[in-house]
Amino acid sequence: MKEFEEVREWKEIRGIGADNGLSLDKRLQSQFQRVQQEVTEIHEAIVLEDWDEFIDAIGDSIVTLINIAGIKGLKAEDCLAKAFSVIKLRKGLTRPSGDFVRYGKLSQAQKEICDAKQGNPGNEYFLESDISKLSPTNFKETE
Numbered sequence: 001m002k003e004f005e006e007v008r009e010w011k012e013i014r015g016i017g018a019d020n021g022l023s024l025d026k027r028l029q030s031q032f033q034r035v036q037q038e039v040t041e042i043h044e045a046i047v048l049e050d051w052d053e054f055i056d057a058i059g060d061s062i063v064t065l066i067n068i069a070g071i072k073g074l075k076a077e078d079c080l081a082k083a084f085s086v087i088k089l090r091k092g093l094t095r096p097s098g099d100f101v102r103y104g105k106l107s108q109a110q111k112e113i114c115d116a117k118q119g120n121p122g123n124e125y126f127l128e129s130d131i132s133k134l135s136p137t138n139f140k141e142t143e
Contacts, residue, residue, distance in 0.1 A: 004077055007066045017071035024071070031068040038064050089125040091118045094139040113141060 011017065017027045038061040045054035062076075069076040091114050092102040103114055103124040115121040117138045119130055126134070 001077065004066055004075070007063050008070055011067050011070055016067055027071050028068060031064060031071055035061065035064040035068060088131070089128060091115075091120070091124055091126050092139070093141045094136070095141070100139070110141060 017031055019027070022030075038057055041057035042054060042061060045051070045057050066076040069079055090102050092100050093106060093110055093114055094100050101110075103111060106114060117140075118126045118134065120126050
């Protein structure tokens with residue numbers, strides 16, 4: 001995405017995460033603190049129901065994640081692609097609160113429900129060929 005490249009240029013121009021005689025660990029730790037600060041601002045905006053700040057804090061969080069990936073010599077979009085290639089096939093159940101609980105963290109009874117609804121019994125992942133057959137119903141613990 002064009003915006004990711006623009007963020008990387010912005011980071012370089014400002015020297016964010018630049019070596020400056022600091023170890024990689026110290027540079028990563030510094031940027032990680034920025035990530036935490038921005039994610040905390042998301043929570044504060046939710047609590048205050050300040051939706052303009054919410055949008056800003058999400059954007060700022062994404063910027064800090066792009067930056068921390070770049071400090072390590074990675075592209076955030078590559079990190080996302082790698083993570084999503086795994087989680088898109090992950091079996092699990094979604095709680096009424098909307099939280100997804102992956103297969104490995106489910107009780108045995110919940111795993112059996114999950115296996116019945118998502119196939120590939122006993123495995124933490126469903127088959128890629130099954131993606132098109134799944135709907136939100138397949139992830140609900142109860143009907």
